[in-house]
Structure formats: structure tokens, C-alpha cells
Amino acid sequence: SAVISQKPSRDICQRGTSLTIQCQVDSQVTMMFWYRQQPGQSLTLIATANQGSEATYESGFVIDKFPISRPNLTFSTLTVSNMSPEDSSIYLCSVDHFAGQGDSMNTEAFFGQGTRLTVV
Amino acid sequence: AQTVTQSQPEMSVQEAETVTLSCTYDTSESNYYLFWYKQPPSRQMILVIRQEAYKQQNATENRFSVNFQKAAKSFSLKISDSQLGDTAMYFCAFGSGNTGKLIFGQGTTLQVKP
Numbered sequence: 001s002a003v004i005s006q007k008p009s010r011d012i013c014q015r016g017t018s019l020t021i022q023c024q025v026d027s028q029v030t031m032m033f034w035y036r037q038q039p040g041q042s043l044t045l046i047a048t049a050n051q052g053s054e055a056t057y058e059s060g061f062v063i064d065k066f067p068i069s070r071p072n073l074t075f076s077t078l079t080v081s082n083m084s085p086e087d088s089s090i091y092l093c094s095v096d097h098f099a100g101q102g103d104s105m106n107t108e109a110f111f112g113q114g115t116r117l118t119v120v
Numbered sequence: 121a122q123t124v125t126q127s128q129p130e131m132s133v134q135e136a137e138t139v140t141l142s143c144t145y146d147t148s149e150s151n152y153y154l155f156w157y158k159q160p161p162s163r164q165m166i167l168v169i170r171q172e173a174y175k176q177q178n179a180t181e182n183r184f185s186v187n188f189q190k191a192a193k194s195f196s197l198k199i200s201d202s203q204l205g206d207t208a209m210y211f212c213a214f215g216s217g218n219t220g221k222l223i224f225g226q227g228t229t230l231q232v233k234p
Contacts, residue, residue: 031220042211043165043224090163096220109155109215109222111165 002027006093006112013083013119020079021115023093028073030096034066037090037114046091049076083119090114122147124214126225133202134233140187141197141228143212151217154188154195159227160208168210171195173217202232 003026013019023032031050035043046066047055055068069077080087093112123146133139145154156168171179171188179186183203187196199206212225 033221035222042227043222045221045223048219048221092163092165094165094222108167108170109165109213109220114163116163 001108002029002095002110004093004095004110004112006115008115009113010116011118013117015084015119017083018079018081019083019117020077021091021093023076023078023112025074025095030073032070032076033094033096033109034068034076034078035092035094037092039088043092046078080117083117085119088117088119090116122149122214122216122223124212124223124225126212126228128228129226130229130231132231132233133199135204136201138198138200139202139230141199141210141212141230143195143197143225145193145195145212145214145223145225147193147214149216153215153217154186155213155215155222156184156186156195156197157211157213157224158206158208159211165211169197199230204232204234206230207232 005024007022031048033048034046036046037043045058046061047057047068049055049068049070051070051073065081067079092114094109096109125144152173154171158166158168169179169181169184171186178188183200185198209227209229211227214223
């Protein structure tokens, strides 16, 4: 399993400012993922953070708005830049964990507790 | 592109009864995983059950079981002996075996009534 610590757990920010969310994993993982969950909605993948290379962004998300860092195999940050009220959401960090081999290999995504962001 | 559809926005069930949540998906991949996640008000995403696409046998975890129909691309979750603690939002998710990314359905809010 993997334990993920995400902080801050919540924040209220002024529009036009930026917030950096941190995600720390208790083991080394190859890929880390950042999701956004708008109020009452499902989770949408923002980007995949790979160590040693630039993040891969999903359609509708751009690096200028959501810059991501991945300095090592246990840590990543997501910045929400130049915030507007539309950015008010829960942001979740996730890692993919593979265990076992061959037919017994399983995968499970583990999630941080999420960061509830409110932009006023 | 993969899609996941949950057509039941809200459901309710009496305590101790059985409820089934529906999920359909679309993909052209052959190597993938399917998941049901539970999200209580605490926001924490909790894995309920997992199904590997290459396995024909339906996954079970205690009171939770799935009906995996690969040809129909259907993946429903059955909760038996429902408990008050099962009240939460449930998300069906598709996981690519190649990328590790998850695609989530819209979610189903389940309320278990005493």
C-alpha cells in the first residue's frame, strides 16, 4: 500500500493569487497523478507527474495554469495559478501502485485526503 | 478515448437490504482494470473493489461483489446487507493498464436508511 500526505487540507484564497499543493508519498512511485473534483462532480485528471521530465497534461489543462513539479520519486507539487472562483474545487493527489507479478499483479490507485480550495 | 457512465445519480436502500449500482464503459484497450471507489463526506477516496479485465471471475470483497460483463462493457456493484456506513458517493473508474490513469464515472450518491 501507499500512504499519501497532502497539504494543505483546505484553503481560502483571493482571486488572482496562486496556491501550491504538496503531495508526499511514503514510498517511491513512478507516476503521480493530480485530479480536480469540482463541487458535486466527479474526478477529472489534470496531469501525470513523472520524475525527471515535464508533466503530461490532459485536454483542457495547461502548464501555465497548473504548473507541476516532481523533484523526486516521493514528492510532487501542483500550483493553481492566477486563481478565479471557477478554480474552487477539491484537488487530489494519487499514486499508482503495482504489486505482485504476472497473473497475480494487481494495481490500485491511492489518494491523498484532498485539498479543498475556495477562491473568493 | 475511454468513457465511463454511471446512469444513477442517486440511490437509496434500507439498512440490511441489497442494492446494485450500475456502470458502463467504453474502450478499445485489452489490458485494463475496473474499480469502484467510495467517497464519504471526509473526501477520502476508498477502494471498494477491483476487477482485472483479463479475469473472467467476478471479484468479491465481503459484502461487495461485481457483475463484470466484458462483452457488454458493464461493471455493476452489488452491496449486500447494506450498512449505514455505506452511505457515500460511489465512483466507477476505468484504469488503463498502460498509463495508470483513471477515468471516473459521474458518481452515484448512495444513502442507506435505517
